[in-house]
Amino acid sequence: DALPISSEDGEDVGSQGLVSVDISNPLAEFLNWCKEMGLKMNPKVCISKEGTVSDYGMIAHGNLSTGELLFLVPRSTVLSQYTTSISSVLQKEKASLNSDSGWVPLLLSLLYEYTNSASRWRPYFALWPDLEGLDHPMFWPEEERKRLLQGTGIPEVVKKDLDNVEVEYFSIVVPFMRKHPDLFQPERHTAELYKKLVAFVMAYSFQEPEEEELIKEPIPPMMVPVADTLNHVAEHNARLEFSKNYLRMVTTRKISKGEEIFNTYGQMANWQLLHMYGFAEPYPSNINDAADIQMETMRIAAIQGAANPVESTRIEEMWDLLCRMDMVGQEGAFVIGRQEVLTMEELTVTLKVMCFSAEEYKDYKDNRCWEEDMSCEETTNAMTVEAISKFKESWKRLLRASIQLTLQAFSSDLVTDDKLISDLQAYAKLSSRERHALQVRYGQKKILHHLLELTC
Numbered sequence: 001d002a003l004p005i006s007s008e009d010g011e012d013v014g015s016q017g018l019v020s021v022d023i024s025n026p027l028a029e030f031l032n033w034c035k036e037m038g039l040k041m042n043p044k045v046c047i048s049k050e051g052t053v054s055d056y057g058m059i060a061h062g063n064l065s066t067g068e069l070l071f072l073v074p075r076s077t078v079l080s081q082y083t084t085s086i087s088s089v090l091q092k093e094k095a096s097l098n099s100d101s102g103w104v105p106l107l108l109s110l111l112y113e114y115t116n117s118a119s120r121w122r123p124y125f126a127l128w129p130d131l132e133g134l135d136h137p138m139f140w141p142e143e144e145r146k147r148l149l150q151g152t153g154i155p156e157v158v159k160k161d162l163d164n165v166e167v168e169y170f171s172i173v174v175p176f177m178r179k180h181p182d183l184f185q186p187e188r189h190t191a192e193l194y195k196k197l198v199a200f201v202m203a204y205s206f207q208e209p210e211e212e213e214l215i216k217e218p219i220p221p222m223m224v225p226v227a228d229t230l231n232h233v234a235e236h237n238a239r240l241e242f243s244k245n246y247l248r249m250v251t252t253r254k255i256s257k258g259e260e261i262f263n264t265y266g267q268m269a270n271w272q273l274l275h276m277y278g279f280a281e282p283y284p285s286n287i288n289d290a291a292d293i294q295m296e297t298m299r300i301a302a303i304q305g306a307a308n309p310v311e312s313t314r315i316e317e318m319w320d321l322l323c324r325m326d327m328v329g330q331e332g333a334f335v336i337g338r339q340e341v342l343t344m345e346e347l348t349v350t351l352k353v354m355c356f357s358a359e360e361y362k363d364y365k366d367n368r369c370w371e372e373d374m375s376c377e378e379t380t381n382a383m384t385v386e387a388i389s390k391f392k393e394s395w396k397r398l399l400r401a402s403i404q405l406t407l408q409a410f411s412s413d414l415v416t417d418d419k420l421i422s423d424l425q426a427y428a429k430l431s432s433r434e435r436h437a438l439q440v441r442y443g444q445k446k447i448l449h450h451l452l453e454l455t456c
Contacts (some may be wrong), residue, residue, distance in 0.1 A: 150409030
């Protein structure tokens with residue numbers, strides 16, 4: 001299965017030894033490094049900036065069949081906490097590096113290798129996008145985040161990210177660096193660099209799927225050369241496969257000469273793509289787009305619709321029961337996709353309980369019917385969005401009120417955003433941030449407004 005390395009112009013450099021490297025050409029240097037590291041690439045593909053949707057990408061130089069191997073990455077080429085030159089130090093002090101994210105060992109590996117001129121991954125880093133140019137929402141001014149993304153859920157998630165990064169850096173990373181002054185200097189390995197590497201790991205790392213039957217520690221992320229040059233679309237044409245000694249990128253369908261090869265980052269809504277990767281797919285390209293209705297919003301909608309204080313008290317009691325059942329939570333959300341309700345059980349059980357009459361709720365509680373709802377095995381049958389139109393009228397009223405409150409959180413309405421997207425001249429004048437934010441808002445509002453029609 002030895003594949004030659006393919007350069008941007010399609011030249012087979014795998015069977016001729018190393019090509020002469022011009023250090024001013026990071027791609028040529030990277031391809032030579034790949035050869036040295038044993039990474040094999042199909043000669044019918046190339047890494048290029050020409051004909052790609054964003055920066056570097058992979059282009060087919062010839063027709064590819066379904067299941068064809070695109071490239072093969074040895075495990076030893078992957079950059080992780082296990083392959084870094086400081087792996088023994090990280091392993092020795094593993095207990096002190098525990099964090100909520102689980103990323104600290106990899107981030108320390110990157111801090112060290114990225115700033116080490118002798119790192120064996122230097123040619124790989126040379127192909128990275130400029131860290132100064134990262135444009136995730138976490139790097140936007142707070143005012144701009146609020147103005148462009150209010151109502152999308154992104155500002156709240158970013159705030160948590162920034163708080164967690166700060167705590168992680170100063171409480172875990174700095175003490176570790178001070179114990180190892182031969183490896184790290186806090187004045188060089190700064191909090192700002194750490195934050196940029198967090199964003200980079202968020203956007204470019206890979207995580208090996210866990211085997212469901214095995215209960216073990218979470219698998220940490222890793223950086224996978226070549227694999228991270230592929231761009232993402234929801235309807236992708238390649239996927240990464242994991243084996244004991246190699247990582248393999250293979251096609252998932254036939255690909256014609258000249259097509260860009262796309263991996264998938266997972267089934268992600270546009271708000272998740274912008275939050276984690278710094279971009280959003282233009283409407284209606286993202287088949288995985290979704291809108292969230294915060295669970296807390298439904299509680300507020302129910303209380304606002306209460307006829308009297310007694311009913312308000314009962315609503316709060318029913319909500320507390322749902323919390324104990326783990327159906328709802330302070331920071332949870334009901335997730336509605338373009339075609340399916342992605343949190344079917346949570347939504348239907350919550351609507352059922354919250355719409356009980358006093359008698360129905362008493363019977364449900366006294367007969368411990370909630371235990372049956374809690375013990376139901378998760379069904380594999382998805383609920384279509386269209387099925388919402390068949391909900392009980394009381395369910396539809398509460399859901400509609402929750403949707404209206406959700407829409408009120410946005411700083412603009414659907415009509416305004418629709419006009420902006422439809423006006424090609426006005427859209428072209430928007431900044432990259434404004435365009436991505438608009439696509440996120442617009443996709444969410446389209447889903448929410450469709451739900452309003454279904455609940456009439």
